[in-house]
Amino acid sequence: MKIDLRLIIVLFAIPAILTGQPFSGGIKSGLVASQVAGDTYSGYNKAGIDAGVFINLETSRKVSINMEIAFVQKGSRNNENPDFPSSGQYLLRLNYVELPLVMQYKISPFKIEAGISADFLLNYFEESNYQYIELNEWRSVALNSIFGIQYQLNDKWAVGIRSINSTSSIRKKAIPGNVRRYGNRFGQFNDALVINLYYTILPSNKP
Numbered sequence: 001m002k003i004d005l006r007l008i009i010v011l012f013a014i015p016a017i018l019t020g021q022p023f024s025g026g027i028k029s030g031l032v033a034s035q036v037a038g039d040t041y042s043g044y045n046k047a048g049i050d051a052g053v054f055i056n057l058e059t060s061r062k063v064s065i066n067m068e069i070a071f072v073q074k075g076s077r078n079n080e081n082p083d084f085p086s087s088g089q090y091l092l093r094l095n096y097v098e099l100p101l102v103m104q105y106k107i108s109p110f111k112i113e114a115g116i117s118a119d120f121l122l123n124y125f126e127e128s129n130y131q132y133i134e135l136n137e138w139r140s141v142a143l144n145s146i147f148g149i150q151y152q153l154n155d156k157w158a159v160g161i162r163s164i165n166s167t168s169s170i171r172k173k174a175i176p177g178n179v180r181r182y183g184n185r186f187g188q189f190n191d192a193l194v195i196n197l198y199y200t201i202l203p204s205n206k207p
Contacts, residue, residue, distance in 0.1 A: 022058040023202075027051075028070065030196030036076040036170070038188040041090055048073025050194050052098070064111075066102040071095070072119070074190045093125040094138065094170070094190070102146055111150040117164065118143055119190070142190060143168045150198070158198040166190040 032048035035041070052070025059065060075092040102115030119142040126133040148162030169187025 023055055024058075024200050025053065025055045025202040026198060026200040027053050028068070028196045028198045030194055032073055032192050032194050034074040034076070034190060034192040036092060036188050037166075037191050038186075039076050039090075039092070041076055041078040041087075044191070044193055045079070046075040046077040046092070048075070048093075050098075050196060054198065056104075062106050064104045064106070066100070066104055066113070066115075068098070068100045068102070070098045070100070071122075072098045072192075072194075074119075074192055088129050089127075090129075091125070091127050095122045095124070096120060096142070097122060100146055102148075104150065109152040111152070111158075111160075113146065113148040113150060113160070113162065115146040116144065116167075117146055137172045139168070139170055139172055142166050142170050144190070148194075156200050158200075160196050160198065162192075162194045162196070164190070164192045164194060 029051045030049070032046075032050050033044035034046045034048060035044050050070055050072045052068055052072075054066055054068040057065045057067070073093065073095055075094045076090065077092070078087060078090040080089040081087055096119035098117050098119050100115060100117035102113050104111040104113050121138055121140050121142070124136070124138050143166065144164050145167050146162055146164050148160055150158050150160035152158045166189035168189075170190055171188045
């Protein structure tokens with residue numbers, strides 16, 4: 001079945017269409033480098049992809065709101081190192097549908113971004129020393145904070161980089177001693193750096 005991206009974006013933009021707000025829309029695609037804070041493995045060693053659609057609502061000349069829906073891959077990786085055999089091998093793949101809501105402030109040609117997102121877990125894979133771990137301890141929904149910057153290349157293309165960090169533990173069980181964040185809560189948290197290309201399909205309807 002052929003998917004019409006224009007139709008998806010228009011459906012996604014229905015609230016803006018009904019309220020008459022100026023909007024534009026398009027697709028995004030990029031790369032993710034992630035880690036899990038609190039799993040004892042440091043470093044953004046897990047690679048993944050980020051791909052989806054966006055709608056940008058202009059609330060003023062300087063301020064806009066970006067609404068998105070995307071497929072994103074996060075997790076953690078620690079490769080076996082002969083020099084440090086005690087560290088072992090570890091791999092965690094967490095695949096999400098992500099719904100970001102981001103406010104942007106324009107300082108042409110840049111846009112400064114800040115917002116929130118919700119990740120809905122589609123599936124996961126976890127192994128340690130090449131042994132599959134069957135226990136499912138992952139929360140179905142994770143909340144995140146978003147900070148980033150976007151650079152407008154031309155009328156159609158933009159490039160952006162974001163830091164996306166969990167504000168709620170991604171594991172069902174809190175493990176004291178892992179990491180402490182957001183008050184007195186312990187747990188494990190997704191940390192991701194994302195680089196995206198944005199392509200505008202529907203130009204702004206601003207008169």
